[in-house]
Amino acid sequence: MSAQITKPAVSLDQIFSLTAVRTDRWREMLELGRKWLKHEVSSEQVQEHFTQLSDLEILHAYPGKPLMQALAAQLVAEQRDAFVALCGRISFSILARYYKEESHEWQLYPDASALSDGRAHDEALGGRPYFEVLIVAPSANSRVERNVQLLRSMRRKEDDFVYEPVVVESFQDAFCAIAVNPNIAAVAIFEGFDFSSKQKVPLLDHAIQELSVHIDDDHLALQLADVLANYRPELDIYMLSDRHPEEIASDSRAKCIRRVLYAVEEPMELHLSILEGVRQRYRTPFFDNLKHYAKQPISTFHALPIARGKSVFKSDWIRDMGEFYGHNLFLAESSATTGGLDSLLEPTGNIKEAQERAAKAFGAEHCYFVTNGTSTSNKMVLMAIAKPGDIVIVDRNCHKSHHYGMVLGGLLPYYVEAFPMKAYSMYGAVPLRAIKKALLDLKAEGKLERVRAVDLTNCTFDGHVYNTRRVMEECLAIKPDLVFLWDEAWFGFAHWSPFLRPRTAMGAAANIESWLADPNSIRDYEQQQEQLGEQPSAETLLATRLIPDPRAVRLRVYQTNSTHKSMSAIRQGSMVLVKDVDFYKIEPQFHEAVFTHSTTSPNQQLIASIDVARRQMELEGYGLVSNAIQIAFDIRSQIKRHPLISRFFTVLGADEMIPEQFRESGFVDFLAEGMHWNKAVASIRDDEFFLDPTRITLVCGTAGYDGTQFKNLLASRFDIQLNKTSRNSVLLQSNINNTRSDVAHLIRVLMEISTEIEVHLARSGEEGRLQFEQRVQSLMHDVPDLPNFSEFHPDFRTDVGNHAAVEGNIRDAFFRSWDQENCEYVALNSEECDRRLREGPAMVSAKMVIPYPPGFPILVPGQIIGADTIEFMRKLDVKEVHGYEASKGLQLIRLAAQ
Structure with missing residues (x-):
């Protein structure tokens, strides 16, 4: 029997970055509450959104039942000021992650003498890393509830970390929890839970729509463990059985389970196992040892004067370097591989x-x-x-x-x-x-x-x-x-x-x-x-x-x-x-x-x-990568929907970056109209090529800038750095370092540049408009053909078959050019270059020639230079071309036959 999941339409950005959905929902709730406070929306509208939010919040430990119940009570009693105040506090705490650091965030009243969930003040988080434990268990099970309370009671100040349990009652809720909650670092599975969720949240249904599970009540717990491990392999998974745990442990499907426990025993073993599992991932053998090494009083008699920093901090002239980098950089320097350190070349420790x-x-x-x-x-x-x-x-x-x-x-x-x-x-x-x-x-x-x-x-x-x-x-x-x-x-x-x-x-x-x-x-x-x-x-x-x-x-x-x-x-x-x-x-x-x-x-x-x-990636990589993807979607969406920015700038979609024959699924782009999740799943699974969502190719040629110009403009005027450019585009990359503030800054800058272009066009008259259009035409349409690899010269081929693009001896060509007697130079724009292309002898590259951009070698040693490569180089408008000196021309290998 297979579970049938409804498939409502939701946007792809929500699916790819489920962990970001929660903050969006809370911001929407707060905005709706403020409108309710002004009597701009009805109580029923607020209640509807709050019900959906509540279904999502069962998958997170914070804000927890007491705070959610308080919000529900304020909503029913129409205590609008209190509702908006509490909603705002929770929303900001989630966004700023204060609940991970401050115990009072869990309280209904911050100055209360006890925490809202019954925890004592002496269990303050105290700066320790925080995580959550997903507990999957049958509903209304008093034994499970008792174990959860016991787990809470066992937490101590001495623990390296602090965690909160998240309890769900079904297979589907468990999967949704690890999909939307990046704080979950461990899962404890009790036997006897149901497959289907009682929640009615379309987004969560969509998160599991591709989950095809043949329900087997006798092995549902093992099936769940396998599904969770495949989705997030970094999780520690524990199985708790009140039957025969040794039989589960010997099952081949239990390989993803860290430990099987007898559920009726004291939960102390589970508590200690959870902490030890996270401790194992937290352990960084080399970094931990390097910190220890830096604290030792060591005299160095090896060839690294900068070690321990004495030559820096005692200097009258370079002390500022020490002040800039700090003491630890120098205390952790050594050229020794003993004394607790290790060798990168032959590591044994x-x-x-x-x-x-x-x-x-x-x-x-x-x-x-x-x-x-x-x-x-x-x-x-x-x-x-x-x-x-x-x-x-x-x-x-x-x-x-x-x-x-x-x-x-x-x-x-x-x-x-x-x-x-x-x-x-x-x-x-x-x-x-x-x-x-x-x-x-x-x-x-x-x-x-x-x-x-x-x-x-x-x-x-x-x-x-x-x-x-x-x-x-x-x-x-x-x-x-x-x-x-x-x-x-x-x-x-x-x-x-x-x-x-x-x-x-x-x-x-x-x-x-x-x-x-x-x-x-x-x-x-x-x-x-x-x-x-x-x-x-x-x-x-x-x-x-x-x-x-x-x-x-x-x-x-x-x-x-x-x-x-x-x-x-x-x-x-x-x-x-x-x-x-x-x-x-x-x-x-x-x-x-x-x-x-x-x-x-x-x-x-x-x-x-x-x-x-x-x-970091083992303990929070899932959430960080999800956020990086969401950042990229935000940039795409803002540029596409902004009426002014979109006049001059566009982001290329998969349909423009990948030819149709390589997108067998019919996938067009992440934000395309009507592009649903099932199409994206098919594309990821089957298409020959798929576009990394964190990479954003921004076309700037339509704004009159070539890639290098635009890159320099962003850096010099607006402190925005990027790397890769092309003739008419730049590449924006989102990563785990980016925040929404970065997005806001980028969009503001694009709007400012777009406004400047619009004002300039309005003031420069018909002549200025024609010049702008000609510039855009040059950048966007008068583009050179991209040169393909031609062939290796016969002198650098092991044999000459029927195929032009065969293997070549790039090494011989490379080292032959080291003797200047074997080389000659031909100016790129000379009549001699054109004559050689027409009449020969063949021009054979002595160097690897790499223009930046585009950054790939258009010539390699031993390659015959073709007309398409010459045309491409002549149209290049970049300053950086590795392997080519304009003052000398193309460096060629002088062949014996010449």
Whole structure:
């Protein structure tokens, strides 16, 4: 029997960021109360909203029954002033999070001698971290109520943390609670609860509409544990049974349960287990030890004068640096790896433990901290997984670290092209068909065994997210031992969103791993093989959603994260996450790659920040990421709906960022009219590409600004910083650091700029209007074609087959250019350049040429320079082009035949 859930229409932003809905509802309640106070709305309207709010509030500990009952009583008695005052206090406390810090926030009257829920004053929060425990139990159960009271009574001042219980009575309420309440850090499940909720809140119905559960009363508690763990894997889950807890503990479905307890025993074990579970996640082995180390009276006789800070604080000339950074920075510095510290290169103590905790948190088997940024992480992985002469299928538009990694490792890149977005001078991501075609072409040439890896960026700088599972499965169907390197420098946060997690490398790998263990996977594979026949054509394979042979697959997945780009780590903090069944074979060479690329003097503060970033995401990442998504939706919504701003600025939707053929679900955009949640779910699950909701491509060309101009304007006049630009757009990124104040500032600035443009147009007459239109025309329509990769010159190809875009020896070309006798220069705008394009000899790039923006290499060493690349470079209006000096011209490799 399956539960039937109604599916009312609600906006996608509410579903993606359920945790933000609560504050919105309270603000709406307060606004409605103020109107009620002025007799502008009826009591019935206030009551209707309050009833919906009350149904939502059962999923949170604060404000709790006493305060909600007081509000209800004030509403019935029409005590309007008191209702608005209390409603405002609760609303502000939730928004400012005062209830987590001040015990009196829980009181009906702040000066009362006892707390409204019966807690004594000596249980004040006292600055301790606060969390909530979800208790799922049968309704009207006196034993459960007694246990809840006992849990409250066991809390002590000595506890590291303080928590409040949230009690619900059904499967559906439990799921809704962990979806909307980011404070929940642990779940205690008593047996005997119902499946269906008694609440009638459309939003909560929508939160579980995709939940397909076959109700089995004997195992409903285990089913709930599994569903909650899949949605929020960081939660500690406890099962309390009054039957045979040992049988539950031995059930294979109980692997997500931290501990099974006998429900009739004293609840002290549950209380202690809850605190210990959170304590385990709170523990940061390296950071904790570094704090301890900084307190020790240590004399240093190693080569790091800045350690302990004496050379700074005793100086007459650089003391201001010490005053700026503070004592702890210097007290925590050391080049020693003894005395309680550890070595990043060969960790055996607290760094090793910190890495193991990070691996578990991100669903990986191994994790390595990197203090040189993800540029170094990428080079480490490439060096470890492939040897000179191996072929790597790689996105030509990936970060330069991948290309340089190929150079250093002597690997042969086989470049595949992302789909272009010419109108905005940017590329998207690589279609799966192009990747499969590359594999099939190499197979046809007898080179498939030399293909070692597929190397892709997920998500791209502009927010294109791959269907990682589908890419890996279809590639493994062609070559079952492929290694995958997913550069997720910008996407590390996505693990903490249940919607985005399946599209991360580790999330997809976990799903593939589960599929491989399912006996039905072999049946699915064999059925497809029968349909394909013995010798399917390449075109048939390209058009088929391929299923790999589960018996042959070797699942080997690497994910690099710029921890500093989306989590609270110091700049250059990065991680390598590993899920590789054959890692034991290459672990020694991976360590050699670490030795090769890592500094022997890693920064202690940086390592500690990676450790702390993991702690934060495990304990509050779900809520932080939900808020970051909500911030992005607020920006989109405000720009779209503002009558003046929307005249000059627009945010690109998925329909403009992703071609229709890659959106099989029909998904248009998050805020599109009539775009309901089921469409978004289908898009996340099935579409070839999905747009990261935290990335906002703001078109500024329609306001007469190119991307660089607008970026500089925001920075110089308005103190707004951003990074990536294109010819006619800028990229805004929301992250866990942003607040609604940031949104308000951005919208005010856009309105001010829009007003200035409007005033200027009004005052400048017809001539000024025509100049503005010509500028917009130039930026938005007179855009250069984006150059594709041409081909490697035959001198840098292992053989010359029938395909132009084959692998090339980028290393030989790179180092040949080091001898100036092997190089020549041709001016970009010269007649000689045009003649060489027409008549030859071919111009072969000696350098990697990377314009910023767009930030991808338009030329790599050994590549024949085509007319489209020359045209693109001539139309570039950016100042920063790495690998190109305008005064000298294009640096070319002088070929022997010349």
